[in-house]
Amino acid sequence: MSKINRRDFIKIAAAASSVAALSFPSIARAGAKAKVVVIGGGYGGATAAKYVKMLDGNIDVTLIEPNPIYISCPLSNEVVVGHRDIGTLSIGYDGLKTRGVKILHDYVTGVDRARKVVNTQGGKTLPYDALVMSPGVEFRYVGIEGYNESMINDIPHAWKAGPQTLLLKKQLEAMPDGGKFVIVVPKGPFRCPPGPYERASLVANYFKHHGKTKSKVIILDANDSHSKKGLFNQAWAKMYGWEKEGLGTNGMIEWVKGAEGGAVTKLDAKTKTVSSDFIDVKADVLNIIPPHKAGKIAADTGLTGKEGNNFEQGWCKVEPMTMASALDPNVYVVGDACVAGEMALYGNPNAAFDMPKSAHIGMAQAKVAAAAIVAKVNGLPPPDPIYANTCFSIVGDNYGFSVAHLYRVQGGTFKYIKEGSGVSPMAMPDKSPVPDIYRKLEAEYADGWLRNVMADAFV
């Protein structure tokens, strides 16, 4: 589809850099094709594999992913409430195969970074010139006394799409009117920052449409603020009787912040009662989202941060120009497993300066990594990166909104570009309410966005 070919890319990269005369060391071995191995076939890994191949068809690209079908997390909250079939979120790897990417359905057991080889459970040893690490997240079943991984078939997280999504759907449908649907949100960073609140909105919407209006959605949040908070509160007031923060309000949605007892520390699995220092809540449907860290293989490979560093602990630090690991120039870490953004401000709950863990930004990172790899293979400097993100949330009938992020690299560090970022308006410039059409359009665009990101990554 795209007409960019290798020669064009190299020409353009050279022109853009205006340092074509400089000789960058090429990583391709004399007489052999350069080899790129991608670990992980989610949005980040699939996009990296596709774009490396698109930008330079001469590079040998292998993507390693255990599962034959990928199920998209974005918009999977719509599956929970029956607005969308999970089939629309499912996609295989034939599109990438057609583009010449080799697909290996296998499980990576280890990476030897000194020898630059990847070993798999199936007994394969794959050498690489550049490795793209895109393993996503692994859950940490810690911090809640009485809770562990063996319980997820009764207490689903539904934070990796698939059977878990369908299980939560089933539990929602079986819940009697007057019941409590409790969502336990971990301390950030977690993938899809607006996700828990979108889920709460759509569950309330489900109650409205299924005669279960005496039911409640209770969000117990380890954090003291959340993504798109103003927009969510405004929408909840409009559609779900939202009054104010705290437990025991009249609306269908209740949100308890960490400082006021939202940080759950204990579970009685038998009665599905979750507790913090201040409160106990007995749930009818209990949805615990565990805290995250980078996928296991990233840690096993030695790419994650050291103990004692709050923000990088369990995550992978990257070079802003290329997405190469800060610890290994031949390994590129993209997607949820990395930390990126304006790190000086990272961790401030009111600031959106860190890159969110979203499919869209994972794809942006993957495209930057792909361009940097292709440039390096061809002895060119990396082109100037652009990291753009758009996350849509659907919160009711014909009601959606979004957040956009834009980052560039300035002075060798990530720079959040405020002018190209921000959330949907809360009010018009003259302070009048936002016309309904804005919310309707964004609900419509969410679906268009989904189909395009899936195709841009996998087809």
Place this chain on the structure above:
Amino acid sequence: MKLKLCTLLAILGLASGATPAADIEGIARACNSCHGTGGVSVGLSMPSIAGLSESYLKNIMMEWKSGTRASANMTRLIKGYTDEEIAGVAAYYAKQPWKAQPQSAPADLLVKAKEATERCETCHGATGGQPDDADTPMLAGQWSRYLELELVKYRDEGFQMTHKKMIKNARKLEEGDVATAAKFYGAQSK
């Protein structure tokens, strides 16, 4: 060697990002996420932008940037890009091949649409495929859901659009003809 290169890049303003030469292809790769690889959308509510005229693409982005034209989200994103980058991206997508999306419409709708779209023909051409000038977008084979939403925008007084003639004509359409007109143009995919 490495240190020398870094120094040189810094002098050239490349590593510092002072005002580096824009990497238009890189920006376009970012646009692809929502608008489809190479600007060919597979999302019904998202327009294909490959092969649209450079002038149309540039104008619409500059109107969003200056704030004269409303968008539910493009107005926010576009302000992060320089005028030169916007011009570059417009030129880039204009050069990509237009790919009409095969969409069908029932025969009776197509007959009915003939009348409903009469007023559109003056500028967009008989099947929406022969726009009058470079500022008028191609409609034939564009996603009909997107076209319908555009008409809804033009017809909504709370949504600030810029093209006076288009606003006037979109509001003259009968309510029931909005989807009909959109489906008609979507189906002109040859």
